[in-house]
Amino acid sequence: MTRLLPYGSWPSPISAGLIVEHAVSIGEVAVGTDDVWWSELRPQEGGRVAVVRHRPGGEQLDVLPEGWSARTRVHEYGGGAWWLHDDALFFANWADQRLYRLDGHGSPRPLTPEPPRPGADRYADGRVTVDGRFVVCVRERHRDGAEPVNELVALDAHDGGEPAVLVSGPDFVSFPRLSPDGRRLCWTQWNHPDMPWDATELWVAELEERSGSLALAGARPVAGGPGESIFQPEWVADGSLLFASDRNDWWNLYRLPAAHLDATTDSGSPPEAEAVVVVDGDIGVPQWVFGLSRYAPLADGRLLVACARDGVDHLLVAEQTAGGWVTHPLDTPFTAISAVHAFGEGAVLVGASFTVEPSVVVASIPAGGGSIDVAHLRPPRRLGVDERWFSVPEPVTFPTADGEQAHALLYRPTNLEVRAPDGERPPLVVISHGGPTAAARPQLNLTIQYWTSRGLAVADVNYRGSSGYGRRYREALAGRWGIADVEDCTAVASFLAARGDVAADRLAIRGSSAGGFTTLCALAFHDVFDAGASLYGVSDLEALARDTHKFESRYLDRLVGPYPAARDRYVERSPIHHADRIGCPVIVFQGLEDEIVPPDQAEVLVAALRAKGLPVAYLAFEGEQHGFRRAETIERVLEAELYFYGRVLGFDLADPVEPVEIENL
CATH class of the missing domain: 3.40.50.1820 (Alpha/Beta hydrolase fold, catalytic domain)
Known part of the structure; x- marks a missing residue:
């Protein structure tokens, strides 16, 4: 029999101690050679951001030594503080904001020079070239008496050193992404007074090696501009380029075929993009932090897409047919979805619901839609x-x-x-x-x-x-x-x-x-x-x-x-x-x-x-x-x-x- 008590005076097992006990905030996810990595912000460890590796067979281990935290201060909100190449981890360390490399179980070693004062040079949102020789990432440089400078830079992935500047001039840059064949780099950029959800441009350039470092040639805009926000460009194996754009009110998914990108080198005018996933819903989200991923090209050529509609995230799968792209809804146990990446024949993502905290799961994606099967790599916390x-x-x-x-x-x-x-x-x-x-x-x-x-x-x-x-x-x-x-x-x-x-x-x-x-x-x-x-x-x-x-x-x-x-x-x-x-x-x-x-x-x-x-x-x-x-x-x-x-x-x-x-x- 239930008791009668005034509102506000009810006893509850959901205590403040329970909320913070073993609490973690799951951040980004990355896919290694045959394993899955993710980051965890841990309040019980003073807000340290740990990187966790889940190996085949279920072995799970913390990668960073005690006292290290993969967290960047670029834009102050951070995100995109770490990335992988094979088994090597590259990360920005919270204490000094320098970029480090960690191989196996050794000690992290710095790749970037020590700046004039701690935190004066900050790094985020990086990728490693296909051959593993270079890192390309965002750098935010702080110097006394001047507005910070945000640039895309490249540096030696093994020996480090002073980075070479690839893109400078825009007030902000993000999403540097390397094409699978290593020939091209894309990125987004924007200028004051716009925010990235107001007006951004998507640029593409050819990558060249000069004097032992990387350089760009033929840089050109291929999408975006005033009144249009571009979100999460991603290359596909065939050389085409995907991106989300809100040009038609919603952040929907578009594709630039490789041939169209080649044509812009000669014509100089932005190419026409084909619509891939067109729905009354938002695939993109405001880019407050780096490293966001709301869709992924799957191994079989399909596209897995998270889309917000009526306040709830839905999961869609798109496939290319003779008549064009067809999108199917997927049944999932989740109402909030993030960190979507291809993994094996399926995908890995972070999912949560109204009654379950976020967890890292591997999902198999059925053909033609239907219910997904999920296996938990990092299950939700057991609250009791x-x-x-x-x-x-x-x-x-x-x-x-x-x-x-x-x-x-x-x-x-x-x-x-x-x-x-x-x-x-x-x-x-x-x-x-x-x-x-x-x-x-x-x-x-x-x-x-x-x-x-x-x-x-x-x-x-x-x-x-x-x-x-x-x-x-x-x-x-x-x-x-x-x-x-x-x-x-x-x-x-x-x-x-x-x-x-x-x-x-x-x-x-x-x-x-x-x-x-x-x-x-x-x-x-x-x-x-x-x-x-x-x-x-x-x-x-x-x-x-x-x-x-x-x-x-x-x-x-x-x-x-x-x-x-x-x-x-x-x-x-x-x-x-x-x-x-x-x-x-x-x-x-x-x-x-x-x-x-x-x-x-x-x-x-x-x-x-x-x-x-x-x-x-x-x-x-x-x-x-x-x-x-x-x-x-x-x-x-x-x-x-x-x-x-x-x-x-x-x-x-x-x-x-x-x-x-x-x-x-």
Whole structure:
């Protein structure tokens, strides 16, 4: 018989300790000669990124020695920090950002020179030539008094040395990919003020060896340009080039035959690409990090494709027939898919669902569609919790303030042992995701389950500007950041309260990074929420425009307006200038080594709220950057946020947690 307890006061086996215990975040996947490698970010090891190798027969081992971490700071968000050639591992080490090579079980040895200061030269997104002689990768060079320079470089894969510059001039470069015959290199590039999901170009050049290093000849654009985003170019064995493009609103898949690429050498005009996979769904995702892979050419010539549609990832297989390309849906147990690569006769990928954490699996792909068979290489963590404890999200489409539509995932309170008294409505936590060009991911999120199992409802909002709904939906935030996203977060709270799903007088909103900005704007400019939590959130748009890192230094041109020409708009939308309008309790979490949103943004905001006499709590963490990675930090933040909600929304916690000092309460 279930007990009756008020919402928020339910006991739960999903503790903060359980969430971080043996927790890992699976990153990229690579395929070796006959084995599979992947990376794991491990909070229990201080946020170290380990590289794991799974050999035939099931042997699994950590490749990097203790103390080494494969993590790069290019663009500050990183990704693409390691790659393979046969059994050799190439990786950027977190501590000094130099590029290293590791053969077998020996010690890593540096390939790149020691820069003037640690981290001044950073490397990412590399590949090794077919003959194993050279590495081609992205380098980001930092020198005092100048904007960092992003280039494609080449260096000796065995002896290293000062890299030779292959591509210089564009503000940003990514996806350097070598053709199977070693003749060509492709890459994407873009310039300020665009972000890679706004406008990118795909370039191709011939590779030549000169004076013991590599050089390029005949470099030319073959796709992309203003209003078009190119994502993940991949060569095929026949010399053709695949890429995802959102030229028709959705990131769909296109192909440039080898003959067309040859023709551009003479004509100088971009070739026509043939459409391969055309669906109302996004194959591409915003390129916040390097090393992303959403599709793969299989050994038999078919293409395996992950595609986001209606907030859920689907798996498709495309095959070429006499009448053109035909696409078939595949049945999978997954709702979120990443790191798709060919392996043997099938593929390897990372898959997750609403009730299962991400795992690395090998998949066999049936002809003509149908159900895939999967074998786990890196199974999901055993939580020891019945899946029935997990709240399964309900897609919600709701009207916006200006008559459009936005989307969210609604998680209802779920508990196997207790329920709330009849007629009571649960508190609601609205999540405004970061980016803002990111998305509420359709996979098991234990932080959300931490709240729902205790009797809180959660709305994870895909406000206008989120990815996974096509380019037009992403661009709906252009010029309206701090307005449209905020309206959507307030609208979903009002919508669910009016529908009777949640308590209208116990509404909270929380967000991290750009989502923290949306959260603070919602508190400053709307009177809907009763509490707010900002995790390393933006409070001062001017400071962000002036002081942030290169990758995002012109991001706000499109989201807000060019700075300083549009300074009045920046001031008007910055919560720091309107803290007097915030009328509810706020808790702020901040990493003290954050270079994307520096700590002073949080500290100035907290001081303003403190001076106003508003209930406020501030927790700052030494050694944390933009995004918390240490187990002890993650655990403390979870418990502190729950404690805060309990105090200000009026419910008692079932389990004791370390109290948080809430000033002015």
